[in-house]
Amino acid sequence: MKIVVIGIGLIGGSLVRDLRGLPERPSVLGMDKNPDHLDQALSLGLIDAPAEPADLATADLVIVSIPVDHVVRELPGLLAKVGEETLVIDAGSTKAPICQAVSGHEKRRNFLACHPIAGTEFTGPDAAISGLFQGKVNIICEVEQTAFRIQERALELFRHLGMRIRYMSPEAHDRHIAYVSHLSHISSFMLGKTVIEKEQNERDIFDMAGSGFESTVRLAKSSPAMWTPIFEQNRENVLETLDEYIANLQEFSDQLRENRYEDLYRQMDNTNRIKDILKGIPQQKQE
Incomplete structure (x- = not known):
């Protein structure tokens, strides 16, 4: 399994910490506009190597964990680069603008709009902790817009993380x-x-x-x-x-x-x- 995490801070870093425990022992590549974050993520073992744009096409999972204004701006372009079976999830604290940004996108079926209700006040790769999502709620929006087989893979990952699932409209x-x-x-x-x-x-x-x-x-x-x-x-x-x-x-x-x-x-x-x-x-x- 190949994971690309975009934005290696508290949420993205904590997700990959726990996903490394999957039976298939995934490889994890990272992208971050802050080169110091990439260096820290490598030294902490959160990622195996920096990711290149070409890695999106062969990734099984892409985690988008960046500020919500960047998600709105970057997500359509990221979706255009992923493979047909790639699962793309976000972790943004707003959902309506993000869902609107990819409405009608040719690869909208690859994206699952998520908001894991978990975190701390700290930021950066060194804030990432194991077990952050255990027992926490993950809000999923517009699930019907995501391909069913890709939904199933996402739910398996969330079960591994110990998350509870709630479905909601972006507006609600x-x-x-x-x-x-x-x-x-x-x-x-x-x-x-x-x-x-x-x-x-x-x-x-x-x-x-x-x-x-x-x-x-x-x-x-x-x-x-x-x-x-x-x-x-x-x-x-x-x-x-x-x-x-x-x-x-x-x-x-x-x-x-x-x-x-x-x-x-x-x-x-x-x-x-x-x-x-x-x-x-x-x-x-x-x-």
Whole structure:
């Protein structure tokens, strides 16, 4: 089995780490616009060698793990180069623009639009870890657009990775992920910004920061190069979630300003049921 991974960071690197455990012991070739990433991937054993464009035609699997704006721009050309039986998957946190980019493509049947809901705040080849996808959800969109025999091969690979599969339309995916992933990243970035601006000349806040602050602001360490295109592509859904979030923050502020502590308590108590909703969800879940 021959795998070509395009973009050797946390997601692409973690995928090939676990796929190396397949019974057929695949060979893995890599592409990355950052030559340092290629060197790191080689030294870490994530890839066997750099890939050439010609390798796409003979690959069994092509993993596209690059920022979503690059996926939209590059995916049609990549599909044009793959073989008739090549499976191409992506890992983008938006799905509608990506699916639109290859709508009607002569090799659309080779592409399976995916979003594995897994990750950490770290980037680059050295962030890749084994077992990242075990028990995690993989959203698949427009499965009917992919050739059935290629779908079957993809599902075998996902079973090997230990992933749970959900099927969704691209539009539903982008709407839901704006709430459970994109908004949490914005909240984390803005909390970090608020603290930095308020305490830029003081060390006290960071000396006092406990695990609650650390866990809440963790996502602010994520790559702006990855997240800016996500917010751009999912702009309308993100704006809707932001409007609702801002309205809730304003309500909290009003209750506090007006000494309405019973309302404040009731609001937080009602929100406590989130712990029951989230019970059993695997850790390290991120977009």
